[in-house]
Amino acid sequence: MKAIVLAGGHATRLWPITKDRAKPLLPLGEEKPIIDYILEDLDEEVDETIISTNEKFAGDFEDYVEEYDRNARVVVENQDSEEEKPGTIGAIINLIEKEDLDDDLVVIGGDNIYSFETSNFLDFCREKDGPANVVFDVKDEEIAKSIGVVDLDGDQIVDFEEKPEEPPSTLGSIAVYYFPQDKVSLFNEYEEHFKQTDVPADQYLDEPGRLIEWAHKQTPTYAFSFDGYWFDVGTPRGYLEAFETVVDGNINNAASVNNSEIGDNVFIMEGCELDGAKIQNSIVFPNSRIVDSEVRNSIIDQKSNIEGADVNDAIIGEHTTL
Structure with a gap:
């Protein structure tokens, strides 16, 4: 099993502290950066982690991997600015092709802070043997408007709406996904499907939730729910709340x-x-x-x-x- 940690954004909502510093490398406590809360779990569960980032921050992530002795390597996306970014899904597709990834695949946003154990999520995925997405009740309609919202039948996703104007619930999709080896092809199938439509590429190749929005209609796709906490450290509020909960x-x-x-x-x-x-x-x-x-x-x-x-x-x- 391989893991991709997405760390290619320029985090403009946190400028100026992220203008010359990658968001996943922001400190969360004295001892480690945000990304290390993810990789310390992944190291026990996957054969290798690939950190997908931009050229500007690649050296910083390489320094992090060496300093913290993580089982990871850094791969550079082909983009220099937020405007040139291939989109999150586009970056994953490029990486799958570039690295010829043919294995079970975990994809995680590098700015996620969550309370569930990676091993529990992967046990769930192996049991379901299908694509899976972690979901969390954010209990806030305004937050739900900014993420994907899911509807479930048991553990199976039966409806998904990305960034709804009027969320039907607050059960949100977070940027943690699993694709078994025989379903990694969904990424290319998704791209080929939307190439035949008039939907702009910068829209369908952007948020990874849009892939789940499409994929759950193609194949059974499952939701791993958990209680506890989750923070998207993409805003000052999220960063401060993560400190309050994790560091205290x-x-x-x-x-x-x-x-x-x-x-x-x-x-x-x-x-x-x-x-x-x-x-x-x-x-x-x-x-x-x-x-x-x-x-x-x-x-x-x-x-x-x-x-x-x-x-x-x-x-x-x-x-x-x-």
């Missing part, structure tokens, strides 16, 4: 904190200096300085200097002075 706040021992009020879900990284600061629901990257300021619901990148400011719902880029 921390002040690095190498940080200097004086005359400051530290509220809930605050993560202060090494080398930071806080004096007369009030911090709530925020992440402060290394070697930043916050003096006589209030910071709420924000992400402060490294080596920033904030003095006498009121910062709320903000993403502050590195080396910023306020």
